[in-house]
Amino acid sequence: MPKISNKSASMPSSAIRKLVPVSDAAEAAGVKVYHLNVGAPDIKSPKCALDAVVDKCRESVNVSYTNSAGLIELRRGMVEKYYRKIGIDIDVSEILIDVAGSEAFSVAMQIAADAGDEIIVVEPFYTNYNTFAMLYGITLKAVHTDIREGFALKSIDEFEKVVTPRTRAVLISNPCNPSGKLFTKEEMLALGEFCLRHDLFLISDEVYREFCYTDEPHFSAMNIPGMEQNVILVDSVSKRYNLCGSRIGCIVSHNKDVMAAALKFAQSRLCPPRLGQYAALGALDTPQSYFDEVKAEYIRRRDCVTEALNKMPGVFAPVPYGAFYVVAEIPVDDAGKFAAWLLTDFRMDNSTVMITPATSFYGTKGITNQIRLAYVLEVPELQKAMKIFAEALRQYPGRTI
């Protein structure tokens, strides 16, 4: 019997999804599981997005390939109806439609770095950065941000400490998954200077841009002066319009070499999904009121969760100003064991909660007492989930207080 490759054998399972079979088993046994483990929002997609798919399917006879770079009307629409409106000035040739943010950052990493090269990443970070780095032989060098400092960017000295001749890029998500940290204009400018000094790409994953809970507008890496040739923007319609399943994202850059390379990657997989592109095209007409309502809803949810968490003995959770995640320090021996125990052992009114241990969001070893919660349920559900969570912390045999 032939053996599978070492690469695929040693590839990590998704930290976020690997407890799914355990959760499935609990649910099959009739247990109600509150899913705070994955950023899959319950919010409605804009009606105009679904209507566009229906209309296009009614008038089409064939779901044919699109251009590898995506439908030209979608690229143009995104430039004119979305990016221009939010102050990101790009040409149609500077945007390419990808199969969701996942493909966009996977390609961006490969454009920036060869096998053996290094990318500096701000931790905690989205675990799939690590998965793709491993697949492509790229080494991630983590620069730590601390939960006790609200995940603020450290002094640029911390970046200087890890930069080497093999460093090719800095990778950051803003607002950050998992920490919910919204990096400020000042932080981004400092990072830009560092990248310019060392001639590095800055891969900026801004898929949560519409989820910022401060009065200041989001500051995109695309607007760091002098960084036109350095920035590769990774974006997605998944979160912005609650169209996660449409699998439409994009890669944006003023750098012509980057866009030419992105097109070659795009051609190798022929085209992005046509039906999802229809949804994205329709979504461009989403009224501002939709975003306002969604944002207000997330602020209520965030407040519900962080207030509840910070009342629990030994729990510390900085208030997130972006995305829809919160990372919390909790008084347990091992967050991974605790997450599994919640699904296998703990029940309150025949219910439990599913959470994600934050260990794999760090390059730094030994951070075993943090978890990530996605506040993607309605407030009454979140309230119940927080009650269950508090009780679980009281009962967990491995509690440290």
Next chain:
Amino acid sequence: MPKISNKSASMPSSAIRKLVPVSDAAEAAGVKVYHLNVGAPDIKSPKCALDAVVDKCRESVNVSYTNSAGLIELRRGMVEKYYRKIGIDIDVSEILIDVAGSEAFSVAMQIAADAGDEIIVVEPFYTNYNTFAMLYGITLKAVHTDIREGFALKSIDEFEKVVTPRTRAVLISNPCNPSGKLFTKEEMLALGEFCLRHDLFLISDEVYREFCYTDEPHFSAMNIPGMEQNVILVDSVSKRYNLCGSRIGCIVSHNKDVMAAALKFAQSRLCPPRLGQYAALGALDTPQSYFDEVKAEYIRRRDCVTEALNKMPGVFAPVPYGAFYVVAEIPVDDAGKFAAWLLTDFRMDNSTVMITPATSFYGTKGITNQIRLAYVLEVPELQKAMKIFAEALRQYPGRTI
């Protein structure tokens, strides 16, 4: 200004798509271009596929993620309504939905081989095999099939000559893109024996399975006795149901390690497109009459093209028994130059044809007098295209007869 990676800089442009800008320029100047260059059929998708998308969008409020392995009802439906019917007996756990055939064979290659390993491929082959091999550091070793022998599989001795301790798999497409060769049961059994003898995976790309023009049924690699742990089947709904833009394919194997690895790759990109999965789900109810009509139409097209080609002086084109491509030997100095000349210089009634030079379908160097034509237009269009092509061959300055 930071430099892009060597990998992305040296990545080949799609041989099939790289003349697109030249063709766009001709069309912008008012020239009618007959596109025989790409396998993008003009055939209608089954109505049930489009209807399913409309129905699901009407009753949905959110285009959310699906399971990374795809919708369970789609996997089940494919097992029961499609594979069982054609004599491929698999369990739901042995199929995983991928983002089209492209992702499926890209993942299959990575599951079979590490960087530095080798995969034997039957040439001529689909060029993106080469693109992905290059991206993953895998070396393709080509075993030649000859146009003058109707692209029949050579003696297994030819495979024995190229196998090394680093060989991990054999990769074949059947029916073959680009040659249109339909490999027989005997050929596949011989290949199976070879794989078993050397403990190799057999990656069988069968996306053109429904396009076979003989009375014998297609013989799937899944039905080679004793090869249960060796075969990785790559499949797609793109061609079968004329749903190229839906981007839905699958990877199928009885090998549990292969399927576990495929799931990890699937998790890294979260999920396949939900709307495309709806189309695929609807397509499962496509009546047999649809396939019969499509097949009859392709036989008419094939006959139109191959008869016309073989009447042209110095042209040789074996009749293809599968897929919707024909590879032809033509009397020119360089098929690449000829293909470009057609778009830049040649006009007949202000029209021209676009074709694909076959050079990049070969690992063997120096095959510069072959082209691939996709017979994806209606017969009257194909007749006009063939007239133009014949005239172009007469006028081309680099003709060799």
